[in-house]
Amino acid sequence: MLRRFLPALVPTLLAILGFGFSLTDPYFMEIFIMVGLIGTVAVAWNLMAGFTGLVSLGHSLFFGIGAYTVAYGQVGFGLGPLATWPIAVLLAVASALFIGLLCFRYGLRGYFFSIATLAFSEVAFLLVSAALWLGRSDGMMLPSSSETLRYLQFDHKWPYGLIIVAFLALTLFLSQAFLTARPGYYWRALRDNEGAAEALGVPAMRYKLLVFALSAALTALGGAIFANTFAFVDPRSTLGVELSIQLLVFGIIGGLGLLWGPLLGAALLIPAGELLRTYLGSSFHGVNIVAYALLMIVLALVLPQGLGGVLSARLRRILPGKRDAAGEALVMETTS
Amino acid sequence: MTKSGIDRRQTLLMGAAIAMPAIIPSHGRAATEALKIGVLVPTTGVHASDGIRMLKAHQLAAKLINDAGGLKSLGGAKVELVVTDIQSKPEVSRAETERLISRERVSALTGAWASATTIPAAQIADRNRTPFMITSAVNDALTEQGMKYVFRTAVKAKWFGGYIADFLDYQKSKGISVGKIALATEDGPAGQAVRSNYTSVMPGRGFPILTDETFRTGTPDFSTIATKLRTSGADGILTCAYAEDSTVLLRALAAQNFRPLYVGFGGAHVNQTVLAAGKPSDRTFGVVEWSPDLNKPASLAFVKAFAEAHPGETPLSNQAQAFVATYALALAADAAKSTDRNAIRDALTTLKITDGPAAVLPAPVLSFDEQGQSPATCVIVQAIDGKFVTVWPEAVAVRPPAPVQG
Numbered sequence: 019m020l021r022r023f024l025p026a027l028v029p030t031l032l033a034i035l036g037f038g039f040s041l042t043d044p045y046f047m048e049i050f051i052m053v054g055l056i057g058t059v060a061v062a063w064n065l066m067a068g069f070t071g072l073v074s075l076g077h078s079l080f081f082g083i084g085a086y087t088v089a090y091g092q093v094g095f096g097l098g099p100l101a102t103w104p105i106a107v108l109l110a111v112a113s114a115l116f117i118g119l120l121c122f123r124y125g126l127r128g129y130f131f132s133i134a135t136l137a138f139s140e141v142a143f144l145l146v147s148a149a150l151w152l153g154r155s156d157g158m159m160l161p162s163s164s165e166t167l168r169y170l171q172f173d174h175k176w177p178y179g180l181i182i183v184a185f186l187a188l189t190l191f192l193s194q195a196f197l198t199a200r201p202g203y204y205w206r207a208l209r210d211n212e213g214a215a216e217a218l219g220v221p222a223m224r225y226k227l228l229v230f231a232l233s234a235a236l237t238a239l240g241g242a243i244f245a246n247t248f249a250f251v252d253p254r255s256t257l258g259v260e261l262s263i264q265l266l267v268f269g270i271i272g273g274l275g276l277l278w279g280p281l282l283g284a285a286l287l288i289p290a291g292e293l294l295r296t297y298l299g300s301s302f303h304g305v306n307i308v309a310y311a312l313l314m315i316v317l318a319l320v321l322p323q324g325l326g327g328v329l330s331a332r333l334r335r336i337l338p339g340k341r342d343a344a345g346e347a348l349v350m351e352t353t354s
Numbered sequence: 355m356t357k358s359g360i361d362r363r364q365t366l367l368m369g370a371a372i373a374m375p376a377i378i379p380s381h382g383r384a385a386t387e388a389l390k391i392g393v394l395v396p397t398t399g400v401h402a403s404d405g406i407r408m409l410k411a412h413q414l415a416a417k418l419i420n421d422a423g424g425l426k427s428l429g430g431a432k433v434e435l436v437v438t439d440i441q442s443k444p445e446v447s448r449a450e451t452e453r454l455i456s457r458e459r460v461s462a463l464t465g466a467w468a469s470a471t472t473i474p475a476a477q478i479a480d481r482n483r484t485p486f487m488i489t490s491a492v493n494d495a496l497t498e499q500g501m502k503y504v505f506r507t508a509v510k511a512k513w514f515g516g517y518i519a520d521f522l523d524y525q526k527s528k529g530i531s532v533g534k535i536a537l538a539t540e541d542g543p544a545g546q547a548v549r550s551n552y553t554s555v556m557p558g559r560g561f562p563i564l565t566d567e568t569f570r571t572g573t574p575d576f577s578t579i580a581t582k583l584r585t586s587g588a589d590g591i592l593t594c595a596y597a598e599d600s601t602v603l604l605r606a607l608a609a610q611n612f613r614p615l616y617v618g619f620g621g622a623h624v625n626q627t628v629l630a631a632g633k634p635s636d637r638t639f640g641v642v643e644w645s646p647d648l649n650k651p652a653s654l655a656f657v658k659a660f661a662e663a664h665p666g667e668t669p670l671s672n673q674a675q676a677f678v679a680t681y682a683l684a685l686a687a688d689a690a691k692s693t694d695r696n697a698i699r700d701a702l703t704t705l706k707i708t709d710g711p712a713a714v715l716p717a718p719v720l721s722f723d724e725q726g727q728s729p730a731t732c733v734i735v736q737a738i739d740g741k742f743v744t745v746w747p748e749a750v751a752v753r754p755p756a757p758v759q760g
Contacts, residue, residue, distance in 0.1 A: 044482075048452040052445070067625070120526060148542075155445070156469040156493045159477070162500065248448060249477055252470045255444045293567065295439065295454065303397040303439065304405065 022198050026190035028335040030120055033186050036285075037179050050294055051247060052181035055240055057260075057284030058189045060096025060268040061277065062236035067266070068274035069202065071209030071230045071306040073128075074137030074205040075262050076117075079142050080234040082257035084144065084241025089158040089251045094151075098168040103242045110238030111231045113138075118230040122223050127212070136259065142256040157252025160245065170246040172197040185243055186281075193277055196232065207231055236260050271317050282326050287314070356551060388434040389425060391416075391680060392454035394475055396464030397444025401467050404672065408467065408489065409437060411673035414656075414663050415680035417713060425684060427691040431664055433684050436460055440471055448474035450739065455482045461693040462487065462686075464679045467672075469493035476504045485686070485699045487679040490672040497727035503699050505726040507678050507715065511547060511642060515555025517641055517732040518592060518617055522561060522748050525615070525755065531561075532615050536567045536588035538579060538603065540595050545571075548594035548619050564588045571596055580606035583614075594619040597627035601635070608634035615758050617734070621670060626744050637758050640735050643672035644715055645744045647752050648733065652713040674714050680720045682714035702726075716750045 020027070029172060030189050035053060040050035059081060066072040082108040092103035121134050138327070144324065147155045163169045204225045207215035216222050245251050265280070272283025294306040321328050392410045396405035397733040416433040424430040436458045440447040447466050454460045455478070462485040466472045472491035478503040479486035488496060497506050509517075522532050534749070535556055538544040539736065556563055565586035567579050581605065585593055591614050595603060600623050607613070616638040618628065624640040646657045646668050656677055660669045669677075687693055690701035706719040707713055715732045734746040738756050745755040 043456060045449075045456045048449050049698075052449070068577045112483075148546060149545070154547060157473060158549075159473055159495050159499060248474060250444070250448075250474045252444055252473075254470060292449065292520075295450070307398055307441070307445075307666075341372070 023191060023194055025219045025277045029188045029281055030183075031192055033183050037176075037183050040179060041176055043250040047179050049289055050179055051175065051182055053284050053288045054142055054179070054186050056246070056264060056288065057268065058182070058186045059237050059240040060272075060280030060284055061186075061189050061193060061242070062212055062233045063265040064269050064274060064280045064320060065205075065233045065236075066229050066275075067197075067269055068276070068279065069197065070205040070226065071212075072226065072230070073132045074233075075132045075259070075266070075267070077233070077237050077265055078257050078261040079113065079135070079230070080237040081241035081244070081261060082139075082142060082146065082251075082253070083110045083113060084238035084243075085245040085251040085256040086152060086158075087238075088242045088245035089160055092160050092221025094168060096351075097125060098165075098250075099170050099242065099246055099289040100168075103239060104320060106238045107235045110234040114230045114234035115227060118227045122226055134261070138242060139262060140259065143253050143259075146257055146292065147253045151186070153181030153252070154283035155253075156252055157250055160249040162249070171249065172262045178243075181247070185239065190277065192232075192236075197277065201225060201228055213239040267314065267338060269324075271314065273330070274349075276324070276326040276330060277328035279324055282329075283324070286325060286337060371571050374752065387428070387693060388432045389462075389684060389693050390429070390434050390435060390436055390458065390460040391683055392446055392451070392458060392460035392463040392465075393435050393437045394440050394450060394454075394463060395437065396442040396467055397439040399473075401442040404441075404467055405442070405671065408672055408676040410664055410667075411669060411676035412437075412464065412680045414594050414660060414686070415677045417663070419681070419684050422756050425596075425688040429692070432682070435680075440466055440475075442468075442471065444474050447471040448478055451475040451478040455479065455484050460484070460684045461695055462698050464489055464676070464677065464683060466558075468492070469496070472496065478500060478592045480566060483699070484695050485683065485702060487683050487702075489586050489676045489679045496723045500647040501726065502588075503695075503726075504704050505682075505722045505728070506731060507682065507720065507728050509732060510553075510727065512551055513730075514548065514641060514732065515551045516559075517734075519556060519559035519561060519640075521617075521734045522590065522615075522747060522750075523559075528614070528756075530615075530752070530757070532561070532590040534586075534588045535563045535590050535592055536586045536614075537559045537563055538583060538591060538593045538595070539568055540571045540599060541568045542571060545594045552592055561590070569595075569599070570598060573599060574601070576603045576610070577607035578608050579603065580612065580730070581668075582610040584610050588614065590615040590617070592617050592619075593623070596622050597625040597648070600625075600628050601631040604631055604634040604638065605626070613637075613758060615639070622746075629737055629740055629742070633684070636736050636739075637756055639745075639755070640742065641739075642671050642731050643730070643732050644666050644674040645733050645735050645742065647742075647744050648716060649744065649750045649752050650713065650716070652709065652711055653715075653750075655711060656714045677690070677713055678714050678720065682707065685712060714749065718749065 036050055040046040063077045066074055087106035088102045091097035117138055121131055126134050146152050182236045205222055208222055213224055268283035269280040273279030291310050296310050298306040298309055320321055358603055395409045396402055416435050420432045424432045438450045440450055463479050466475045467490060469491040476486050480503045482585055483503055485505050485637050490508050492508055492511040494510045537549060537552055539549040542668055565582055569579055600618055618640045620642055624642050628635045657703040686698045686701040686705050690697035702722055716733045717729050720728055721726055733744050735742040736745045736755055744752045
């Protein structure tokens with residue numbers, strides 16, 4: 019049991035350590051929250067991209083659904099997270115099933131699937147940017163309330179960090195439970211050769227819809243937590259294509275074939291971006307962005323299988339005689 | 355001078371300079387501690403040009419204050435700007451606000467251009483009990499949510515319709531009657547926000563809206579819309595359009611020999627591109643938050659100082675707001691005799707600027723109500739003989755409005 023969940027347990031323990039360290043400074047906590055939140059959403063995205071071969075470029079749609087459900091639920095109806103989070107998850111699952119049914123029914127794969135998901139999220143972005151009742155492109159502020167627990171409004175940041183640690187643990191353990199059971203094996207079979215998998219009796223449509231719904235649900239939960247944490251949502255941050263690309267980049271840099279790969283990518287790139295902005299941002303306009311881009315290019319060239327891929331290979335070499343022991347479970351190399 | 359370029363006297367002076375901070379008592383240093391103001395501006399990303407422009411105004415304010423001897427009550431303390439690039443992104447704006455407060459330990463903050471980048475920054479500042487002076491964001495909610503540390507020099511978005519109605523009332527008092535209105539707005543978020551403001555305000559002020567046209571930005575032919583506006587029976591047209599569209603619309607109206615009272619919105623209308631349209635744009639009005647020819651000594655001094663610092667450049671309204679925002683924070687620290695965040699916040703609530711270098715904006719007084727909102731106002735400018743001239747309110751107007759031709 020422990021071995022099965024080691025790839026979820028180790029990153030969770032590291033996240034708890036990171037949380038403890040971030041308690042020393044609110045700025046560190048801000049970075050921890052962003053790493054934990056976007057990194058976890060990237061893990062959810064990677065269930066599709068890394069494990070099923072369905073590269074979604076429109077995951078910001080589900081993140082936005084989560085964020086805007088919380089914002090509108092509170093502004094329009096005075097609802098707290100107890101009501102808005104489940105609604106957000108249900109709405110995201112319904113949207114994922116609708117998009118998935120359309121795409122899979124007409125056999126959209128590879129780039130075509132990616133473009134279709136991108137199109138849906140862009141339509142949502144444009145609609146929300148023009149919707150008066152959703153605050154248009156200015157976004158929506160969640161009104162402050164003295165009911166701290168009901169609306170999850172804290173004066174300090176650490177309670178949000180704690181919520182994000184819980185969200186990260188939930189995502190990792192739930193994903194690992196699926197990946198080490200029948201759906202996980204079917205997803206990998208579909209990724210490697212959909213035709214062959216179907217010929218062997220894997221119900222492709224059902225399992226692709228399952229991973230799409232699971233990934234969308236977790237992403238929407240991330241969006242909902244985002245809205246409560248920052249008390250502000252806007253189309254650019256929550257529905258923009260930049261968020262979808264961020265998930266892709268964290269996945270590629272961290273390692274697509276690993277459960278915790280995208281989390282590693284986020285843990286590396288978000289603080290790197292912050293450091294570059296802090297130390298280079300005020301010298302020349304944009305030099306930090308150029309440096310960040312160069313860092314990504316170098317990482318992609320030097321580590322084509324992702325940072326996690328290299329780490330897992332090292333671990334395997336360190337533990338040569340224990341392929342089926344703890345090391346193997348942690349590595350969980352799945353990229354055939 | 356020795357061969358190395360430094361003689362003994364210079365060496366002694368350098369040594370004294372290095373040793374000086376250790377010799378001066380610590381309370382002496384604390385008295386002239388600089389006022390650190392965090393400046394959140396987008397210098398990269400989609401709003402980079404606006405951010406870089408505003409940064410010049412923030413820096414000019416700091417320079418003028420420092421050149422004039424700094425903050426008197428703080429022993430001549432200098433204003434030190436801690437500038438950060440928010441990359442035109444709300445999440446960066448939020449993170450940088452957090453960093454400026456917790457790492458750079460700024461006494462106050464100002465920025466952050468658009469509403470979407472200002473709202474998260476203001477929330478973080480309020481949560482951390484750090485005064486935040488909004489420069490140009492007009493989202494109503496910013497000063498309606500009960501935030502105690504957030505202040506704004508700019509107007510609220512929902513006030514624009516009221517300014518236009520006030521101006522039309524003024525015109526009526528001068529015998530120029532405008533009874534019925536037609537709207538023509540672009541279909542983007544900005545145009546539609548202005549449209550909903552006008553539709554909610556104008557009928558209640560006695561200006562019924564006869565037609566309400568929305569068009570796509572970049573529309574090549576406005577003749578159909580011009581015909582609808584002309585045949586609606588309206589004698590006043592309120593628009594919100596980008597400069598290129600304004601130009602094409604004005605030409606289409608001129609082609610039909612229809613010259614009603616025309617009021618364009620913001621910097622998109624009060625723009626060289628619109629003036630370049632020539633006769634069709636002549637005598638049209640524009641509503642803006644500030645104009646460089648504003649008949650106010652501090653405003654004219656600001657324009658002069660800006661032109662000296664940046665030859666060939668004329669400041670825009672958001673630069674005037676950025677200048678005033680920086681000045682207001684410095685004056686509050688001076689009044690508070692402290693760089694403490696709470697002291698500056700308290701001083702801002704009682705600040706009243708009626709003259710001096712910070713009295714740049716058109717409102718007669720710069721002060722802040724309990725929600726942090728200043729009683730800001732707009733001005734109406736009119737295109738007269740190839741340039742925009744301030745014609746209303748009377749107190750700051752360069753001249754009265756010229757009759758609309760046609």
